[in-house]
Amino acid sequence: MANVGMVGAGSWGTALAILLSNNGHDVEVWSIDEKEVADLNRDHEHKAKLPGVKIPEDITFTTDLEHAVTGKEFIVMAVPSVFTRGTAAKMKPYIKEGQIIVNVAKGIEDDTLMTLSEQIEEELPMADVAVLSGPSHAEEVSRGLPTTIVVGAKSKETAELLQKAFINKVFRVYISSDIEGIELGGSLKNVIALAAGIADGMGYGDNTKAALITRGITEISRLGIAMGGKAETFSGLTGIGDLIVTCASVHSRNRKAGFLMGQGKTMEEAMAEVNMVVEGVYSTKAAVKLGKKYNVSLPIIEEVNKVLFDGKNPQDAVNELMLRSSSSEHGSMEWSK
Numbered sequence: 001m002a003n004v005g006m007v008g009a010g011s012w013g014t015a016l017a018i019l020l021s022n023n024g025h026d027v028e029v030w031s032i033d034e035k036e037v038a039d040l041n042r043d044h045e046h047k048a049k050l051p052g053v054k055i056p057e058d059i060t061f062t063t064d065l066e067h068a069v070t071g072k073e074f075i076v077m078a079v080p081s082v083f084t085r086g087t088a089a090k091m092k093p094y095i096k097e098g099q100i101i102v103n104v105a106k107g108i109e110d111d112t113l114m115t116l117s118e119q120i121e122e123e124l125p126m127a128d129v130a131v132l133s134g135p136s137h138a139e140e141v142s143r144g145l146p147t148t149i150v151v152g153a154k155s156k157e158t159a160e161l162l163q164k165a166f167i168n169k170v171f172r173v174y175i176s177s178d179i180e181g182i183e184l185g186g187s188l189k190n191v192i193a194l195a196a197g198i199a200d201g202m203g204y205g206d207n208t209k210a211a212l213i214t215r216g217i218t219e220i221s222r223l224g225i226a227m228g229g230k231a232e233t234f235s236g237l238t239g240i241g242d243l244i245v246t247c248a249s250v251h252s253r254n255r256k257a258g259f260l261m262g263q264g265k266t267m268e269e270a271m272a273e274v275n276m277v278v279e280g281v282y283s284t285k286a287a288v289k290l291g292k293k294y295n296v297s298l299p300i301i302e303e304v305n306k307v308l309f310d311g312k313n314p315q316d317a318v319n320e321l322m323l324r325s326s327s328s329e330h331g332s333m334e335w336s337k
């Protein structure tokens, strides 16, 4: 069994710490937040983020980053994307050659357009960086509800080591070498989930949701493939799978923030009410820039960007999407007649 360092004690870091501890590993969790650490060590429950879920007493929580990451067989990074680079930089003095770090956050850096694993590699070039992603809400994983997920890594050896560490009878882990595709699917689905939430908030129905999911994965795949991801990744768990759960789930932070905006709240009001990270808000601008860079059409993502940052009325965004120039479903096609 392994010694594991968990960096980040939000809902996802806590849920995965519980899972790894239940799998028999020794888990030490770091958070920057002193109150969060004190509460977790005292209550053995994350009352704010996973109320009612018992945290095993042998999981320790600390604000000492050196202690949390030194000498661990692998480190899990579960901080919101805007803190990923900075936290990785702080870890540098304690990271040895070949240290396995598995990032579980989902996002794209707005100014560099880098994925999170690329940022971690830039800060920690000595590390062996992997990712874990898929349809997996912390609220359900922490309660042991059956979940499937994918580890992406550079080597099969690292992928299998992590697969073995995380897998159990309610958490089935697949492996993949397509880190780029996994990360792009995981980040871009959050933008579409904001759109799905907005549609729900406006009172639209299941037809609209299906349209957003289906046309959303078309946008995600088009961009992801142009950037080097594999087509099959976008039709798998980390692509369409994660998109479905995030657009549909009552647990989704992105869908909820969108819902509140669809009901007339501002982006800031919606984010404050959700009170957990809404990653899609941070990934939207980057996605629009990537669309331009790779010359890929992203109509839904562009409308989300306008609603979030240009004050566009969601109804006008819907009209724009429905009335834009008509086209065939799959681009240029051959016709039999």
Ligand SMILES: NC(=O)C1=CN([C@@H]2O[C@H](COP(=O)(O)OP(=O)(O)OC[C@H]3O[C@@H](n4cnc5c(N)ncnc54)[C@H](O)[C@@H]3O)[C@@H](O)[C@H]2O)C=CC1
Binding pocket: 008, 009, 010, 011, 012, 013, 030, 031, 032, 033, 036, 049, 078, 079, 080, 081, 083, 087, 104, 105, 106, 107, 136, 137, 138, 139, 275, 276, 277, 279
């Ligand atoms: N919650 C979920 O169900 C899932 C979340 N994710 C991803 O995991 C990442 C983390 O999400 P959550 O745990 O939900 O977020 P959260 O909003 O619950 O947690 C944020 C946590 O980040 C830490 N933090 C706060 N400020 C920080 C700073 N300045 N520097 C470093 N750490 C800081 C704190 O421990 C805080 O509890 C996100 O990228 C999210 O998309 C992925 C899959 C599932």
Ligand SMILES: O=C(CO)COP(=O)(O)O
Binding pocket: 106, 134, 135, 136, 137, 190, 193, 242, 245, 246, 251, 252, 253, 254, 255, 277, 278, 279
């Ligand atoms: O990525 C997730 C589920 O797989 C979590 O999505 P939300 O951040 O929208 O809750």
